[in-house]
Amino acid sequence: GTAVSLQNVRKTYQLGEPVHALDGVSLDITRGSYTAIMGPSGSGKSTLMNLVGCLDTPTEGTVIVDGADVATLDDRERTTLRGTTVGFVFQTFNLMPRLTALENVALPQLFQNVGRGERRERARELLERVGLADRADHLPNELSGGQRQRVALARALVNDPALVLADEPSGNLDTETEADVLDLFAEFHGGGTTMIVVTHERHVAERAERIVHLLDGKLERIEDLGSANASD
Ligand code: ADP
Ligand code: ADP
Numbered sequence: 001g002t003a004v005s006l007q008n009v010r011k012t013y014q015l016g017e018p019v020h021a022l023d024g025v026s027l028d029i030t031r032g033s034y035t036a037i038m039g040p041s042g043s044g045k046s047t048l049m050n051l052v053g054c055l056d057t058p059t060e061g062t063v064i065v066d067g068a069d070v071a072t073l074d075d076r077e078r079t080t081l082r083g084t085t086v087g088f089v090f091q092t093f094n095l096m097p098r099l100t101a102l103e104n105v106a107l108p109q110l111f112q113n114v115g116r117g118e119r120r121e122r123a124r125e126l127l128e129r130v131g132l133a134d135r136a137d138h139l140p141n142e143l144s145g146g147q148r149q150r151v152a153l154a155r156a157l158v159n160d161p162a163l164v165l166a167d168e169p170s171g172n173l174d175t176e177t178e179a180d181v182l183d184l185f186a187e188f189h190g191g192g193t194t195m196i197v198v199t200h201e202r203h204v205a206e207r208a209e210r211i212v213h214l215l216d217g218k219l220e221r222i223e224d225l226g227s228a229n230a231s232d
Contacts, residue, residue, distance in 0.1 A: 001030070001031045002028050002029065002030060002031065002064070003029050003030065003031040003032075003033070003065070003066065003162065003163055003194040004027075004028070004029040004052050004063075004064065004065055004163070004194070004196075005027070005028050005029070005062070005063075005064040006025050006026055006027045006028075006048075006051070006052075006061065006062070006063055006064075007026050007061050007062040007063075007064075008024055008025075008026055008060065008061035008062070009022050009024070009025045009026070009051065009058045009060070009061035009062070009063060010022055010023055010024060010025075010058060010059050010060040010061055011044075011047050011051065011056070011058050011059050011217075012059040012060075020217045021044045021047040021217055022044045022047050022048060022051075022058070022217045022218075023044075023216070023217040023218050024061075024218065025044075025048070025061075025214075025217070025218065025219050026061075026219070027212065027219060029194060029196065030194075031162075031192075031194055032189070032192045032193070032194055033194060033195075033209055033210075034185075034186075034189045034194075034195040034197075034207070034208040034209045034210075035195065035196050035197070035208055035209070035210055035211075035212055036196075036197050036198075036199055036204070036205035036206075036207075036208035036210070036211045036212070037049070037196065037197070037198045037199075037211075037212050037214065038198075038199065038200070038202075038205055038211055038212070038213050038214070039213055039214035039215055039220070040215070042216075043214040043215050043216060043217065044214050044216075044217040044218075045167075045198045045214055046167065046198070047217075048198075048214070049090075049165050049167055049196070049198055051063050051070070052065060052163075052165060052196065053082065053086055053088060053165050054070050054073070054078045054081050054082050054086065055082070057070060057071050058071070065081065065085070065086075065163070066081065066085050066162065066163070068081065080111070083108060083111035083159075084111055084112070084159065084161075085161060085162050085163055086161055086162075086163050086164075086165060087156035087157055087159065087161030087163070087164045087165070088156050088165055088166075089152065089153055089156045089164065089165065089166035089167065089169045090165070090166075090167045095140040095148060095151055095152060095155075096140075097139065097140055097141065098139070099139075099140075100136065100137050100138060100139060101127060101132060101135050101136050101137070101138050101139075101140070101143065101147075101151045102120065102123050102124060102127060102136040102137065103123075104140070104151055104152075104155055105123035105126055105127055105151060105154045105155045105158050106119045106120055106122070106123035106158070107155065108155060108156075108158055108159050109122065109123075109158060109159060111159070112159060122158060123136075123154070123158060124136060126154035126155075126157060126158050127151070127154050129154070129184060130150040130151070130153055130154045130180070130181075130184065131150065131177075131180060132147060132150055132151060132154070135147060135151075145172050146172060146173050146174060146177050149169075149172055149173060150177065150180075150181070153169065153181060153184070157184070157188065160193075161193065162193065162194060163193070163194045163196070164185070164188060164193055164194070164195050164196070165196050166185070166195070166196070166197045166198065167198045168198060168199060168200065169181055169185075169197060169199070169204075170182065170199075170201070170204055178204075182204065182207050185197070185207065186207060195208070206225065208225065209224075209225055209226075210222055210223060210224050210225055211223040211225065
C-alpha cells in the first residue's frame with residue numbers, strides 16, 4: 001500500500017514576490033519503505049516534511065497520508081493523525097522544560113488509551129533503547145544537546161508510529177550517537193515503519209532505500225539504492 005502520496009503539489013508563500021517552495025511535486029511513498037530527502041538549502045525539504053506531517057496544507061494539489069486527503073481533515077482530525085500515526089524527529093520540537101526525560105517520552109501516549117504505569121514502562125523501554133535509562137529523572141536542562149535530541153527521538157518513537165519523519169536527525173550528534181540513532185531507525189524500518197529522513201549528509205541518506213533529490217521546489221531525481229537496504 002501507499003503510506004504517503006503527493007500529487008502535483010505546489011506550496012506558495014506570498015510575501016511580496018510569491019515563492020513556490022514546492023512546485024508540481026508528485027511522489028508516492030510505499031508503506032514500510034525508507035526514503036531520504038536531500039537538496040540544497042531552500043529547495044523545499046522542510047515544506048515537504050510539514051505537508052507530510054499534516055502541519056500544513058498545500059496551495060495546490062493533493063497530499064494523502066495514511067489514506068486521508070489532508071486538506072479534507074479538520075483541525076481535530078489532523079491533530080489525531082499527527083498524534084497517532086506520525087512520529088516527528090524535528091530539531092525544532094522542543095522538550096517540556098518542567099518534565100523529566102521519562103515524562104517527556106511518556107507524553108505522546110496520552111493520545112492512546114493506556115494507563116499511567118504502562119506509559120511509564122514503555123517510556124523507560126524507549127529511553128533504554130536510546131541509551132538514556134540512567135537519565136530518566138533528569139530535566140531537559142540537566143542534559144547535553146545530544147542527550148536531549150535522543151530524548152526527543154525516544155518521544156517520537158514511543159507510540160510506535162506507522163510513519164516517522166526525521167529532519168536532520170543526527171545534526172548535533174557525535175559519531176557514536178549518530179550510529180545508534182541510525183541503527184534505531186533501521187530497527188524501526190525492519191519492523192515495518194515507514195521512514196522519511198531529511199539530511200544533508202550522504203552517509204545518513206545512504207542508510208535509506210532511495211534518495212529523493214529536491215532542487216528549487218521540484219523533484220530533481222530519485223536515486224534508487226537498490227535492495228541492499230531493504231528490510232526483507
Ligand atoms: P536547510 O534549510 O537546508 O534545512 P537551514 O538553513 O534550515 O538549512 O539550517 C542550516 C543548518 O542549521 C542546517 O545544517 C540545519 O541542520 C541546522 N539547523 C536548522 N534548524 C536548526 C535547529 N532548530 N537547531 C539546530 N540546528 C538547526
Ligand atoms: P529547505 O528545507 O530545503 O531549506 P524550505 O522548505 O525551508 O527549504 O524552503 C523552501 C522555500 O520556501 C525557500 O525559498 C524558503 O525561503 C521559502 N519558505 C519556507 N517557509 C516559508 C514561510 N513560512 N514563509 C515564506 N517563505 C517560506
